[in-house]
Amino acid sequence: MSRALTSTAVALTLLGLSGGSAGALEPTGSPGSTGSGDSILPAWGNGGYDARHYDIDLSWRADSRTVDARTTVTAVATQNLSRFNLELRGFAVDGVTVKVGDVRQPATVRRDGAEMTVDPPVDIAKGQTFQTTVSYSGKPSARVSQQLGKTGWLSTSDGATALSEPLGSETWFPVNNTIRDKATYAIDVEVPNRLMAASNGRFAGRDVGDTRTTWKWREADPMAPYLPTVSIGRYRMFRSAMDHGRIPLVTFVDTKLGRQAEARRTLPRVIRFLERTFGRYPFQSSGMVIDRIDVGYALETQSRPVMPFRAPSYLITHEIAHQWVGNSVTPRDWKDIWLNEGFATYTEWMWDAERFDKPATPQRQFDFLYEIYGPKSGFWKTPPANPGSVNKLFALPVYNRGAMALQALRMRIGSHDFLTVLHRWAQQNAGRTVTTGDFKKLAERVSGRQLDGLFRTWLYVPEKPKGY
Numbered sequence: 182m183s184r185a186l187t188s189t190a191v192a193l194t195l196l197g198l199s200g201g202s203a204g205a206l207e208p209t210g211s212p213g214s215t216g217s218g219d220s221i222l223p224a225w226g227n228g229g230y231d232a233r234h235y236d237i238d239l240s241w242r243a244d245s246r247t248v249d250a251r252t253t254v255t256a257v258a259t260q261n262l263s264r265f266n267l268e269l270r271g272f273a274v275d276g277v278t279v280k281v282g283d284v285r286q287p288a289t290v291r292r293d294g295a296e297m298t299v300d301p302p303v304d305i306a307k308g309q310t311f312q313t314t315v316s317y318s319g320k321p322s323a324r325v326s327q328q329l330g331k332t333g334w335l336s337t338s339d340g341a342t343a344l345s346e347p348l349g350s351e352t353w354f355p356v357n358n359t360i361r362d363k364a365t366y367a368i369d370v371e372v373p374n375r376l377m378a379a380s381n382g383r384f385a386g387r388d389v390g391d392t393r394t395t396w397k398w399r400e401a402d403p404m405a406p407y408l409p410t411v412s413i414g415r416y417r418m419f420r421s422a423m424d425h426g427r428i429p430l431v432t433f434v435d436t437k438l439g440r441q442a443e444a445r446r447t448l449p450r451v452i453r454f455l456e457r458t459f460g461r462y463p464f465q466s467s468g469m470v471i472d473r474i475d476v477g478y479a480l481e482t483q484s485r486p487v488m489p490f491r492a493p494s495y496l497i498t499h500e501i502a503h504q505w506v507g508n509s510v511t512p513r514d515w516k517d518i519w520l521n522e523g524f525a526t527y528t529e530w531m532w533d534a535e536r537f538d539k540p541a542t543p544q545r546q547f548d549f550l551y552e553i554y555g556p557k558s559g560f561w562k563t564p565p566a567n568p569g570s571v572n573k574l575f576a577l578p579v580y581n582r583g584a585m586a587l588q589a590l591r592m593r594i595g596s597h598d599f600l601t602v603l604h605r606w607a608q609q610n611a612g613r614t615v616t617t618g619d620f621k622k623l624a625e626r627v628s629g630r631q632l633d634g635l636f637r638t639w640l641y642v643p644e645k646p647k648g649y
């Protein structure tokens with residue numbers, strides 16, 4: 182039997198057109214949810230499937246700053262599925278196909294803002310793997326919001342950089358745009374020969390043509406959708422490795438920013454330092470992108486953080502710490518963002534302690550902040566584990582009061598147990614999604630203490646804690 186005949190038979194059966202009793206065995210699908218249920222960003226992300234892998238092929242034109250792209254999303258249906266959504270903002274969608282089993286067929290698409298509804302010609306049975314391929318083109322644009330600043334596809338003087346926390350991925354590929362759906366990625370970027378294209382994960386080589394080069398990147402460890410990046414520009418590329426090749430280091434530096442030798446020397450020292458706290462580095466590659474990007478932040482894009490302009494050691498420490506806390510161990514809900522930012526801030530305090538040989542540094546940071554913010558200060562109005570709204574997601578207290586909460590925990594349970602908790606947190610939850618409740622449970626198990634009060638006071642009550 183030819184493949185084509187099989188396909189038709191399968192298609193007819195799934196459509197319920199084959200008649201007879203077979204129809205009763207076929208799933209009757211219903212639409213996947215158009216939201217994720219996240220408490221802070223409920224409209225983003227979708228239900229009905231679990232994304233497993235993104236294959237992104239992107240060709241960038243320097244003259245028009247446009248993109249020709251094709252992305253294939255491999256997913257598993259978590260219900261009998263009649264239609265489902267992906268997020269994609271802007272672009273002309275040139276075609277969408279859905280492949281179920283061996284059969285690939287065109288699908289109908291409706292778009293409404295960033296919501297793209299895909300109607301496959303046949304329902305997809307629960308548990309079935311399917312591939313959605315979206316071909317699209319146009320000029321990508323940044324996502325600019327008062328609350329979240331500038332994210333997504335950002336134009337730079339010599340190229341572009343995609344920074345996607347929390348929602349920017351939808352400006353450059355179709356995505357299940359929720360923190361709770363991690364997947365692996367293969368990202369290929371074609372650019373003019375004079376430019377380079379960095380991305381996440383392992384460098385898998387480049388195909389050099391007469392005028393254009395395709396740069397290939399593979400992230401084989403699950404990555405949340407706010408962590409992919411592409412960075413195109415005039416770079417110097419530095420390749421080395423640490424621990425006899427265990428972790429390849431690939432760093433890109435804008436040619437106008439020199440060689441950044443000190444930052445490149447600092448990176449492996451920071452990784453080694455953080456391995457003492459959190460255990461083995463969670464990914465198969467590391468490095469940085471140091472570029473001139475007009476945003477007021479650096480980002481922990483998985484395995485290869487992006488630094489705007491410069492990379493001081495505290496910033497390297499913060500973004501590399503996120504590889505464990507945030508990227509490998511990821512909050513299930515944006516309200517738990519302190520599990521990223523409080524922890525990364527705390528490692529900055531630890532790094533300072535290490536560097537200046539002042540073991541009391543985290544305590545001094547704590548005392549300083551406790552002192553300067555009086556009881557009436559707005560600083561205490563945002564509880565780190567319940568920031569409440571999207572405009573508080575990256576507010577200062579999420580970082581600093583979050584780190585203070587960790588120091589309060591350290592004082593309560595002692596340094597030995599505290600460091601055991603941090604290590605186990607990173608190792609036992611590697612590759613997973615987590616909640617603040619999970620962290621409390623672990624701290625209680627390790628210390629043998631009941632920590633309800635401490636967690637409530639430091640993480641959930643919008644008031645200055647009376648002490649610790």
Ligand SMILES: [Zn+2]
Nearest residue numbers: 499521522525
């Ligand atoms: Zn951070």
